[in-house]
Amino acid sequence: MSRAERETQILEVAERVFADDGYQATSMDDIASQVGLSKPMLYEYFGSKEGLLLACLQRSKAELLEATSRAAAEATSREQKLYDCQLAFFRFSDDHAQAWALLRNEFSIPSASVNTELEAIRVQQRNFTADLLRSVCEGLDDEQAEAYAEAIIGASERLALWRDHHPEVTAEKATEHMIALFAPGLGF
Secondary structure (H helix, E strand, O other), rough: HHHHHHHHHHHHHHEEEEEEEEHOOOHHHHHHHOOOHHHHHHHHHOOOHHHHHHHHHHHHHHHHHHHHHHHHOOOOOHHHHHHHHHHHHHHHHHHOOOHHHHHHHHHHHHOOHHHHHHHHHHHHHHHHHHHHHHHOOOOOOOOHHHHHHHHHHHHHHHHHHHHHOOOOOOHHHHHHHHHHHHHHOOOO
16 A cells, blocks of 8 residues: 555544544554554654644645535536535535544644644635635625625534534535525625
8 A cells, every 4th residue: 555545544544533532532552453553653654643633634624625616616606606615515514524523623622733723724714715705796895705704604614513413404405594694695
């Protein structure tokens, strides 16, 4: 197995174990045994348990941006772009439940570097959303675009958390709720 394939395998296992057991309760031994590597090899790849968690978060960050960017690129109208990007977020939280569990359990990880990476994910999505809003809403200034993006990101995160307790609410239905909430203020 190549180094890149091995790293992908480790990240997939680590993401699952961190999500299932929590960061504090997870040991590098747990992950190493499930991957079929020695613990020293995990340290060789990622340096520390925190380094491994950061790698998981960075991978999720890239995948979320890829999913929302792809949705924006494929949309054919401004309304569709807004809807599809929101839907991509909720589908990401569904399709990447383990990554989403890592993102939502941020307060259980007392680490400045982890908190910095989690905030970087939010900033990435805020910037993406602000750019999206500028592209679909005429006359929106930079302050409004950022403020609205922060509100949308915050509401999206809370709605995704709420959906954990309401599994009957599909990604499509959650998207409809978000569009109904924000579309009038955006001139849709």
